[in-house]
Amino acid sequence: TTTPVNVTVTGAAGQIGYALLFRIASGQLLGPDTPVSLRLLEIPQGVKAAEGTAMELDDCAFPLLAGIDIFDDARQGFDGANVALLVGARPRSKGMERGDLLEANGGIFGPQGEAINAGAADDVKVLVVGNPANTNALIAQRHAPDVPAERFTAMTRLDHNRALHQLATKAGVAVNEVERLTIWGNHSATQYPDIFHARVGGRAATDVVDEAWLESEFIPTVAKRGAAIIEARGLSSAASAANAAIDHVHDWVTGTQGEGWTSAAIVSDGSYGVPEGLISSFPVRARDGRWEIVQGLEVNDFSRAKIDASVAELVEERDAVQQLGLV
Numbered sequence: 001t002t003t004p005v006n007v008t009v010t011g012a013a014g015q016i017g018y019a020l021l022f023r024i025a026s027g028q029l030l031g032p033d034t035p036v037s038l039r040l041l042e043i044p045q046g047v048k049a050a051e052g053t054a055m056e057l058d059d060c061a062f063p064l065l066a067g068i069d070i071f072d073d074a075r076q077g078f079d080g081a082n083v084a085l086l087v088g089a090r091p092r093s094k095g096m097e098r099g100d101l102l103e104a105n106g107g108i109f110g111p112q113g114e115a116i117n118a119g120a121a122d123d124v125k126v127l128v129v130g131n132p133a134n135t136n137a138l139i140a141q142r143h144a145p146d147v148p149a150e151r152f153t154a155m156t157r158l159d160h161n162r163a164l165h166q167l168a169t170k171a172g173v174a175v176n177e178v179e180r181l182t183i184w185g186n187h188s189a190t191q192y193p194d195i196f197h198a199r200v201g202g203r204a205a206t207d208v209v210d211e212a213w214l215e216s217e218f219i220p221t222v223a224k225r226g227a228a229i230i231e232a233r234g235l236s237s238a239a240s241a242a243n244a245a246i247d248h249v250h251d252w253v254t255g256t257q258g259e260g261w262t263s264a265a266i267v268s269d270g271s272y273g274v275p276e277g278l279i280s281s282f283p284v285r286a287r288d289g290r291w292e293i294v295q296g297l298e299v300n301d302f303s304r305a306k307i308d309a310s311v312a313e314l315v316e317e318r319d320a321v322q323q324l325g326l327v
């Protein structure tokens, strides 16, 4: 028997948690040969609902699910964690200023970073989903000085998958015929979905769609998709967000195939002019449990301006949390 992998999920009683936990327990996160032990972290008010979800997980009789523990204490929740999915966050309430939002989340992600530093497994891999995801990941990472910085990532895979679908639909091809798309920058309205290197059914995407569509339809549709889901469903994206989290961690652990790539927000090494240390989305491949930034892509003037604008927003967020003493 293999030792189970400890997967900590925060915000376990939330809507993404509900869409995510069953997929983890069924083997879709780490593959069909890897048993998992779930560690659910909630705030005290969320514990009872998490217990209800745990009862349902039990009732699925998943062969790979080795155990479920529920905590309202970060130190306990992250103890021994091999994979940490940081989903729970403080949402922006009406009239809340950005500084207040960053401060409230600093109060969550700082202590969670400390708890990861104190007790997570040596190989811990962290994915931050809770918004503002990139900056929350930065806060957690800065509170975990003994964990290699590259283990802290934030999710832009949902944006990537949304972009894949939009481009495939426009080009009239299956989604698996689209490759080499990139989401750059922040998981926010400034994100830049880049099709200049993309291939659609083996052809250059720029030969298949025109630049007018790119500017007037594609970029705003991808950036505003979250709002469109809320408008239609009355609730924010949950199953698609959970799916993207599964994709991100599965690729990170098992590796991406071939010369294609995906998108993830990872710690910048200065590539493509993104200041070192920022957690920004890049074109990435995963090899041997590590993300690598795809190098050598030509960045045209159009892309440069869009990447710079999103990175400038990340710099502002970083400066704001520095000023607030959160990092």
Ligand code: NAI
Pocket: 010, 011, 012, 013, 014, 015, 016, 017, 041, 042, 043, 045, 046, 087, 088, 089, 090, 091, 108, 128, 129, 130, 131, 132, 133, 155, 156, 157, 158, 159, 187, 236, 237, 238, 241
């Ligand atoms: P939700 O409100 O349904 O659930 C959040 C859960 O987190 C609640 O059960 C709450 O009790 C819990 N929580 C709050 N503070 C916590 C803490 N300190 N420790 C542990 N748990 C805590 O929200 P939902 O829909 O599940 O979304 C979660 C987050 O994911 C939000 O911040 C949302 O903006 C973000 N999100 C990010 C996406 C991305 O692409 N990066 C996509 C969709 C959502």
